[in-house]
Every structure is written in C-alpha cells, then in structure tokens.
Amino acid sequence: MGAEVITVSTDTQFVHLAWHRDEKMLEKVRYPMGADPTGDVSMLFGVYDENTGLDLRGTFIINPQGTILNSEVNFYNMGRNIDELMRKFKANLHLSKHENEGCPAKWKEEGDKTLKPSPDLVGRVYEALQ
Missing domain, CATH: 3.40.30.10 (Glutaredoxin)
Structure with a gap:
C-alpha cells in the first residue's frame, strides 16, 4: 500500500x-x-x-x-482498532489524490461515496450521502 x-x-x-x-x-x-x-x-x-x-x-x-x-x-x-487505522490510512491515500473531497466517517475504501465540502453542504451531509 x-x-x-x-x-x-x-x-x-x-x-x-x-x-x-x-x-x-x-x-x-x-x-x-x-x-x-x-x-x-x-x-x-x-x-x-x-x-x-x-x-x-x-x-x-x-x-x-x-x-x-x-x-x-x-x-x-x-x-x-486496526480496521479503523486502515480506514484512516486508505482515506488519507484517497484524499492525497482528491484534495477537494472529504471522506465521511463511514467511508471505507476507494469507490465509497465522498463529499465535496462547501457552504451548500452544511446541514445536508445525510442527504449528500444517500
């Protein structure tokens, strides 16, 4: 990795x-x-x-x-928890290639839904992840 x-x-x-x-x-x-x-x-x-x-x-x-x-x-x-450590490691790898994205708490690996932080996202994270 x-x-x-x-x-x-x-x-x-x-x-x-x-x-x-x-x-x-x-x-x-x-x-x-x-x-x-x-x-x-x-x-x-x-x-x-x-x-x-x-x-x-x-x-x-x-x-x-x-x-x-x-x-x-x-x-x-x-x-x-090694699984959580690996999730954070993979998220950081992903974010190093996609600097304008954010990995939510349930993000696990490449291909999982990410977020694009912006003022429009405030109060709408749940919607954005559906």
Whole structure:
C-alpha cells in the first residue's frame, strides 16, 4: 500500500525482542520496533507521560513530506482498532489524490461515496450521502 510501519516505545530493544518472541499475537509482525528508553521521541509526539516514564498509546499517520495527517492517543489500557487505522490510512491515500473531497466517517475504501465540502453542504451531509 506504499506505507512503512514502525512502532516506538520506552521499552528497550531487549524487552521488544522478548515480547516478540513470547507473544503469539506478534508472530506475523515484521515491522521494526524502535526503543526510546529516554522518551525523547515520545516527547516529540506528545505521548510521553513523565509521571510514569511510559508512553501513552499513540498512533500517527505521517505523509512522505513529514506532515502528520492523523493522530490518535489512547490511555494505557485502551486498545486500538486496526480496521479503523486502515480506514484512516486508505482515506488519507484517497484524499492525497482528491484534495477537494472529504471522506465521511463511514467511508471505507476507494469507490465509497465522498463529499465535496462547501457552504451548500452544511446541514445536508445525510442527504449528500444517500
């Protein structure tokens, strides 16, 4: 899909290796896991909790130009939905080619109905999506 995936946490590379080795849900994970034990990278993204020395669960979609297109930050005990992340990723790909459109909340993939934001659309989104 033309994307690179990396994860970063305040854990060391040794913790990442052990976690990847022992957690069955990670058997097929092939993307790099970056260690940020000092929290420097986490602080740049605003997800570092100085009280605990841990990261909040941040997910960011960044385009090739370095612009953050989407960010989501959850507390430690809140999981993330990969389907929603993929929907947002696909929507951002679509919008990079169709800058005058908007992808509504139920948009899932290429071919789904989009919106053309304008003053005429205010109060008529439901109608426009029918």
